[in-house]
Amino acid sequence: xxxxxxxxxxxxxxxxxxxxxxxxxxxxxxxxxxxxxxxxxxxxxxxxxxxxxxxxxxxxxxxxxxxxx
Numbered sequence: 001x002x003x004x005x006x007x008x009x010x011x012x013x014x015x016x017x018x019x020x021x022x023x024x025x026x027x028x029x030x031x032x033x034x035x036x037x038x039x040x041x042x043x044x045x046x047x048x049x050x051x052x053x054x055x056x057x058x059x060x061x062x063x064x065x066x067x068x069x
Contacts, residue, residue: 005060008060009058009060013060014060033045034046
């Protein structure tokens with residue numbers, strides 16, 4: 001994931017794309033199930049919370065969700 005984050009920053013993806021997960025009725029079909037990573041962390045399956053970005057520097061929040069419609 002560290003390599004993907006480096007590319008995300010280098011390419012400036014965070015200027016347009018957000019990493020915030022929101023819960024809107026139209027997004028329900030695209031909500032990914034929770035996944036447990038090799039290090040034991042669980043990701044997905046719920047909206048993001050402020051503490052999800054506590055260790056990010058910089059926090060790559062973006063301003064809009066660009067994805068399937």
